[in-house]
Amino acid sequence: MSDLSEQKKFDDSQVGETLRRPAGASLEAWMNSRIARYSTRKYDWDALKFQADHDPKFRRAQMRYLGTGGTGVAADVNTVPSEHFTFSTMVIPAGHEGPPHLHVDVEEVFFVMRGKLKVVLTTAEGERYETVLTDRDLISVPPGVYREEINIGDEDALMCVMLGAKKPVTPTYPADHPLARIKR
Numbered sequence: 001m002s003d004l005s006e007q008k009k010f011d012d013s014q015v016g017e018t019l020r021r022p023a024g025a026s027l028e029a030w031m032n033s034r035i036a037r038y039s040t041r042k043y044d045w046d047a048l049k050f051q052a053d054h055d056p057k058f059r060r061a062q063m064r065y066l067g068t069g070g071t072g073v074a075a076d077v078n079t080v081p082s083e084h085f086t087f088s089t090m091v092i093p094a095g096h097e098g099p100p101h102l103h104v105d106v107e108e109v110f111f112v113m114r115g116k117l118k119v120v121l122t123t124a125e126g127e128r129y130e131t132v133l134t135d136r137d138l139i140s141v142p143p144g145v146y147r148e149e150i151n152i153g154d155e156d157a158l159m160c161v162m163l164g165a166k167k168p169v170t171p172t173y174p175a176d177h178p179l180a181r182i183k184r
Helices: 027-032 049-054
Strands: 061-066 086-092 097-101 108-114 117-122 128-133 138-141 146-151 157-163
Touching (some): 108 117, 128 138
Antiparallel strands (some): 108 157
16 A cells, blocks of 8 residues: 555656646546547548558458557547557458568557457568467567468457557568559
């Protein structure tokens, strides 16, 4: 149990701008600006449309909550500003997949809320690892490892996605993959 008389005053000088309380804002106003409600989110089927335009099997949707993620979406005023990581949900329809891609700067975490996803991981040296994730399974993929997610179930898969930076570098594709030659 802590003694309140011994607690020190919080010093926000080390806190980034997006986490600092705006001057004059009440606690209620400040906290309300940091809430992203499901009722105000919309699935963005266009965030990765360039992939689906290349091959319909890559069609999937992102619903952003904290920051804009790694999809290349430059801004979304309907998200909570990010300081250290991003958080979104992703829907992958049955039979669809996220193509192999690589984040050079961040860890990426997938938490499957519903569905059945085969995750394929490969290294630049050619090592390969596959696993199947189902409800409430999580995988943390380090930077520098290619990852792809394939919905092998009969229903839409829903997963949470976290990336370990405020604004991750846009991912790249293997040099021999057709998406590596597409301009966004």
